[in-house]
Amino acid sequence: MITDSYGRTISYLRLAVTDRCNLRCTYCMPEEGLNWLPRNELMTYEEMLRICSLFVKMGVEKIRVTGGEPFVRKGLLSFLKSISRIPGLKELTLTTNGLLTAPLVPELKKIGIKSVNLSLDTLDNDRFTQIAHRNGLDKVLSTMDKLLEYGIKVKINTVVMENRNIDDIIPLVQLTKALPVSVRFIEEMPFNGKSREVSLSWNYLHILDHIREHFPSIGKATDPPHATAYHYTIPGHKGDVGIIAAYTRLFCGSCNRVRITPTGVVRTCLYDAGKLNLKDALREGKTNEELKLLITDAILKKTLDGWEAQHMLVAQHREHESMASIGG
């Protein structure tokens, strides 16, 4: 078990397999896209598998594969298969924008994936194009249908943005009436690859008030341990609603996660800069025991919360990052 200096045990690893993407969501990256990382700076699948196996040996029970868009990286399914076979791993999940995912759902089911986070900020075609700078709503919706058809749990991630998708909040909550999906509204974070300016007028309280105006019977549900979302249910709805105070950072006290960026940097907080590069350490020929010591040391330096981490990021002038290069 790896524990940080505040007594938080790390049991959840989020691995970004690429920084590349087939969308350009405005809150994540510039419309022209980023300067994609050169191939040799990305970890290979073999390197990622070795790192994941090490983390599982050190107590990680759940791995989420994310990006960038994980499915734009060739060979992802074989990689997922290999990860799913790591002895001791209890849960393998994915976050995807759903554009390329629908035809692969039967394979994901075979691999044993039980839950997928699907990003969906709007149910309106024009707004989808305005937000993502590409078309694709039909494909995302068919991925959602396919996942449900195959009995894979669907959690929808919706970033709430003033002047962009406020009109979608209620229609997205309405989805939960007939469908057994969790719709989670996320406060926008300052990781759009260009500026740190985000409007937080739609913080978690505002989002909840807005939903409550339309669904007065909404009630608080129990939150699972380490959850980042506050969970709510509406009587008569098959699905449920979550609100993630990602900017307000109310969940740091129970954080159990660590991230690995596509270049192999360990980020013990979404808001921190990350000092340890595991890819470099692997390529220098470090043994597993040496890597474990490096990882333990990095986790011990995990900051108290995302505010402390962000102060350090700003001090290093590293604040203009994209969520795609961190791994959302």
Ligand code: SAM
């Ligand atoms: N491409 C995949 C997708 O969109 O689902 C996986 C990577 S994406 C970076 C992971 C999640 O981060 C998505 O659900 C996305 O909505 C969220 N995200 C990206 N930028 C964000 C931001 N600035 N604030 C809040 N959430 C963000």
Ligand code: SF4
């Ligand atoms: Fe791509 Fe996901 Fe970022 Fe959107 S949020 S640009 S889909 S990586």
